[in-house]
Amino acid sequence: MKIAVVGTGYVGLVTGTCFSETGNQVVCVDVNEEKIKGLQNGVMPIYEPGLDVLFNRNVEEGRLKFTTSLKEGIEGAETIFLALPTPPGEDGSADLKYILKVADDLGKLMTQYAVIVDKSTVPVGTAELVSAAISRNATVDFDVVSNPEFLREGVAVEDFMKPDRVVVGTGSERAKKVMERLYAPLVRQGNPIIFMDERSAEMTKYAANAFLAMKITFMNEIANLCEKTGANVDHIRRGIGTDSRIGKRFLFAGIGYGGSCFPKDVQALAKTSADYAYDFRLLNAVMEVNKDQKRKLLPHLLAYFGGDLKDKTIAVWGLAFKPYTDDIREAPALENIRELLDLGAKVTAYDPEGMPNTKALLPGVTYCHTAYAALDDADALMIFTEWPQFRTPEFEKVSALLKNKVIFDGRNLYEPEHMKELGFAYFSIGRETVS
Numbered sequence: 130m131k132i133a134v135v136g137t138g139y140v141g142l143v144t145g146t147c148f149s150e151t152g153n154q155v156v157c158v159d160v161n162e163e164k165i166k167g168l169q170n171g172v173m174p175i176y177e178p179g180l181d182v183l184f185n186r187n188v189e190e191g192r193l194k195f196t197t198s199l200k201e202g203i204e205g206a207e208t209i210f211l212a213l214p215t216p217p218g219e220d221g222s223a224d225l226k227y228i229l230k231v232a233d234d235l236g237k238l239m240t241q242y243a244v245i246v247d248k249s250t251v252p253v254g255t256a257e258l259v260s261a262a263i264s265r266n267a268t269v270d271f272d273v274v275s276n277p278e279f280l281r282e283g284v285a286v287e288d289f290m291k292p293d294r295v296v297v298g299t300g301s302e303r304a305k306k307v308m309e310r311l312y313a314p315l316v317r318q319g320n321p322i323i324f325m326d327e328r329s330a331e332m333t334k335y336a337a338n339a340f341l342a343m344k345i346t347f348m349n350e351i352a353n354l355c356e357k358t359g360a361n362v363d364h365i366r367r368g369i370g371t372d373s374r375i376g377k378r379f380l381f382a383g384i385g386y387g388g389s390c391f392p393k394d395v396q397a398l399a400k401t402s403a404d405y406a407y408d409f410r411l412l413n414a415v416m417e418v419n420k421d422q423k424r425k426l427l428p429h430l431l432a433y434f435g436g437d438l439k440d441k442t443i444a445v446w447g448l449a450f451k452p453y454t455d456d457i458r459e460a461p462a463l464e465n466i467r468e469l470l471d472l473g474a475k476v477t478a479y480d481p482e483g484m485p486n487t488k489a490l491l492p493g494v495t496y497c498h499t500a501y502a503a504l505d506d507a508d509a510l511m512i513f514t515e516w517p518q519f520r521t522p523e524f525e526k527v528s529a530l531l532k533n534k535v536i537f538d539g540r541n542l543y544e545p546e547h548m549k550e551l552g553f554a555y556f557s558i559g560r561e562t563v564s
């Protein structure tokens with residue numbers, strides 16, 4: 130099948146690359162000329178484990194191509210995926226300007242029947258808006274389908290190639306057949322392709338992200354209560370996660386959820402609720418709790434240094450919003466670093482992949498080549514991302530490099546008991562403080 134993917138961000142690149150891997154001819158389109166030039170020269174603009182191998186193979190074998198021309202990209206394409214940004218608008222709703230602009234262009238450019246597949250995360254009713262925008266100028270038949278994407282950054286290839294499920298919203302039998310054919314190699318793993326109407330598919334995506342954000346937030350609130358009552362959130366996680374009705378995943382308490390999607394999607398769903406005059410109280414609570422959670426370690430840090438961080442150097446391990454990605458959008462580390470700098474502290478930082486992106490936003494930080502280099506002569510260590518190499522550091526080296534043996538850990542990487550034995554002061558989330 131010939132496929133066009135419009136937008137070569139995270140989702141566009143993974144979608145295009147994975148569909149070329151299953152034997153389709155894919156052309157990816159983007160308005161960013163520099164990005165397209167790089168992709169044409171084999172430069173992968175994001176760090177995503179495993180994606181480069183598939184990318185190189187399919188580019189070499191001629192199944193994966195890149196262009197800035199929408200007209201050229203969609204020529205002969207049976208499906209046209211929209212993997213465009215839907216950032217929060219001023220009122221918190223998803224901004225549809227990128228999607229509707231491309232829909233308008235498609236109406237003018239399409240010369241044959243195509244299925245327009247909305248892969249971006251968009252509010253209920255968007256398929257109808259896209260359809261109307263195309264219809265204004267279209268001279269050919271088309272269907273608009275909602276096909277939300279559930280991949281996680283860092284494990285995107287695995288999530289795309291072996292999805293738990295594929296959700297497709299369409300009322301068209303013709304489009305349904307096209308989508309079945311396209312996804313057949315992926316759902317052969319035994320997982321379902323679930324067909325429904327467009328509005329339900331659009332809502333399914335928001336419900337999934339909001340539910341996961343709520344699950345994490347619930348555990349963060351339990352963690353906060355654990356700190357007050359002397360219970361240990363790790364035990365609670367194991368104690369409830371083994372109940373198959375609850376499930377083991379997404380129960381890790383920490384420094385709050387970040388990333389390009391949970392914060393924006395929870396906010397957008399709250400806005401949809403407000404638009405329909407429904408007060409979705411749970412969502413508002415999730416956003417409020419997460420805002421506070423991201424700043425959870427700062428009061429402990431300030432108290433440790435008697436309320437004054439001037440002339441203190443704080444080492445930071447982890448900038449990306451989670452491991453195995455260079456994505457720093459809404460990362461808890463960034464908000465904390467800004468606050469540290471405002472309070473007069475110096476910051477030294479290390480992240481295996483997140484430093485190039487952070488440098489542009491926070492030039493006042495000293496970026497180091499290794500995790501240990503960031504500790505050299507620092508007054509304290511703060512941890513914001515659970516990269517595996519931070520899990521088992523050489524603690525002797527850590528204590529030799531730090532001026533004070535103190536760690537503020539937003540990801541619960543170490544056992545409080547062990548830290549006590551090693552003589553560290555140790556602040557984590559929802560567990561005993563070692564001081």
Ligand SMILES: NC(=O)C1=CN([C@@H]2O[C@H](COP(=O)(O)OP(=O)(O)OC[C@H]3O[C@@H](n4cnc5c(N)ncnc54)[C@H](O)[C@@H]3O)[C@@H](O)[C@H]2O)C=CC1
Binds near residue numbers: 215389
């Ligand atoms: N990043 C993620 O892990 C996931 C994102 N999503 C959703 O997928 C959508 C896309 O997200 P990302 O890939 O992260 O976006 P992104 O912001 O990384 O990339 C979007 C790309 O679209 C391009 N673009 C903008 N206007 C264009 C136009 N008129 N024609 C062609 N290209 C254009 C931009 O230059 C950019 O390269 C969003 O709705 C997001 O919520 C869904 C699941 C996972």
Ligand SMILES: O=C(O)[C@H]1O[C@H](OP(=O)(O)OP(=O)(O)OC[C@H]2O[C@@H](n3ccc(=O)[nH]c3=O)[C@H](O)[C@@H]2O)[C@H](O)[C@@H](O)[C@@H]1O
Binds near residue numbers: 278282380382389
């Ligand atoms: O719509 C999207 O863009 C995607 O959003 C999330 O994926 P992603 O943002 O890549 O990352 P997650 O692994 O979900 O983590 C999100 C945040 O929650 C935090 N988290 C996650 C799990 C957990 O137990 N505790 C916790 O604090 C992470 O540290 C991170 O800051 C969803 O998991 C994907 O299914 C969805 O497709």
